[in-house]
Amino acid sequence: MTSNTTVPAQQDGGATILEIGQQPDAWREVAGRSDEQAAAFLGELLRRPDLRVVLTGAGSSAFAGEIAAPALRRQLRRRVDAIATTSIVANPLDHLQRGVPTLLVSFARSGNSPESLAATALADSIVDEVWHLVLTCDPDGKLGRAHSGRADSLVVYMPERTNDSGFAMTSSLTSMLLTCLMLLGPAVPADAEALAGAAEHVVGLQSDIRALAQTSRQRFVYLGSGPLEGLARESALKLLELTAGEVFTYFESPLGFRHGPKSVLDADTTVVVYVSTDPYTRRYDLDIIAELRAQLGRDAVTVISAEPIPAELGPAVVIPGLYGLPDALVALSYLVFAQYLALFTALKHGKTPDNPFPYGEVSRVVRGVTIYPMNGGV
Template sequence: MTHTAIPDQKDGGATILEIGQQPDAWREVAGRLTEGVEQSDAFLRDLLARPDLRIILTGAGSSAFAGEIAAPVLRRHLHRRVEPIATTDIVASPLDHLEAETPTLLVSFARSGNSPESLATTALADQLVDHVWHLVLTCDRDGKLGRAHLGRPDSLVVYMPERTNDSGFAMTSSLTSMLLSCLLLLGPARAEDVEALAGAAEHVVGLQSDIRALAQTKKQRFVYLGSGPLQGLARESALKLLELTAGEVVTYFDSPLGFRHGPKSVLDTDTLAVVYLSTDPYTRRYDLDIIAELRGQLGPDAVRVVSTEPIPDDLGRSVVLPGLAGLPDALVALPYLVFGQYLALFTSLDYGKTPDNPFPSGEVSRVVRGVTIYPMNGDR
């Protein structure tokens, strides 16, 4: 299939390059972690053996959603408490989320490591938790969070490949590289899985013309649905589209079962629904039910299914990613996400936006500004 021409830099050239580089970036991530396995094992082995260990996956915005995708599979894999809690929630009400007497591994996802909440969250954990360790996943070697934890005996800083420190407004290769690193370090992902994920993502890269054609329908509302880890993916996809269109389109996310309980009211004749199909046979039944329902209400052209295997012909159009059989949802979320990134990019372009900088007047910034961090005073 012929690829869509790359937009020039002012339109979104950086973003489209950063989306397309992900398969190779993932291979590089896996290679780096293999080379550094002794250091990571030395830090994590005894820590993960603790039966009382609590793991918090934290970040802000897209980085927080990475934790939502990873948490369910890590919980099952490690048989430990694994909770995704955004830095914005921890900073606003730390005593609601941090437990003084519970040994805690705080896993921080941070593209730059310069967001005020990222720095404040690790500082609050140090202040309020008796025994805390830090795993910092970041893309910027000059970022404040990485530098603050580098060399500390209670911290492991893992840097992503330099090219994943996205220069575009939206997190694309930075997000997926940090998520993959987390799943390789703490989860069920194996080095050999990365090639399958990269191959599936390369398949999506080859579908750019089809995704561009879908974006050219210029729908006014986009709904993303996914179950379990894929609900975090749906949330990230909705945010990506909202960001890159500068809020001009309405986006919504939910689980297939939750969507019927009121949120389905968002549907109208100008809606595109995207359903990320689970690989779990039990969960998949609920996904297929909502697909049939949406197809009946919106028509087959207004429903897109992203799946690892074909769906029944009467359920509408699907994007089938090959080579992912047997992988859990948290892993297939990586190439699924590439589809969502392209749909956001091309929709942004067709709405006349500039994806590399959709807010040229600075109303929303790449690294959050204007946040005042207040000290915790008194006893905890």
């Protein structure tokens, strides 16, 4: 893929294609904000050597935590765990520790999912010392309202445009992820500009990504290591959601894929490999690329990388401007590619991306969840 010609927004992509394409400007807006209150709130907490950080959310919001956690562990040199709200709510005593001071970082597009509110309430009831950082896009959402004005909480709202109206999280997800990486590290405003430029390059690849979707493969496998495994998981979910489950998707790490999951491969599979910027990790990514292209053919394996791969391994989609950035950051620009691929694959299958489930089998904000009270044991 070498084209870099900007493609006008397609009418059939609805709001979703516009919300994908607006991300470079949204990230610049996120990076341009100065929040002295956030700096004071988090600075005081992070001076505590015993502080545990838990990143939480449901679905795509949970995967944002999986992308961010490895980078934050390195940056903060402390315990950082990514635990879905769905796991916390179902098994709170497995994940929350009474005597461990905890900062609970909640990712929530609307803040109206039942588990979002329940997870913070459980943390309040179980953990002796707990603070909340709420990253959300909807100023009218229940989670943001519940924590506004609390001395133990900081609510940070994303730019208004990022409160996606489409079914799948796109600019909401990446804006919350970037905000987290800027507030807790390692991102700085200059990184956001590099990411925005890289994402603009991906926006210019729409014709090529649409052509990849036109191959009509029925299986998509996404592979990535470390933070890029969280990215692979989100990529698989995005395509599964927007095609309303008509396309099978799977995710794994390159090393883990050989241990059984590789059984999923057949002649109708496209594999997407996200290549790490870490020189050590990258070697394992290149090995799986060589192996899978030998097995499936070059065209069946799409490689996304921040720098060229060895010529003997075949072509790669090289996204400029990312070299030297940690994987948690490059994942933002890689995500734009994944979002377009999911969108165009959905259109190929005749789906309406803004509403792939017109009969409500799956809803934009989860419904039908009963939250049960804890009966002692906390």
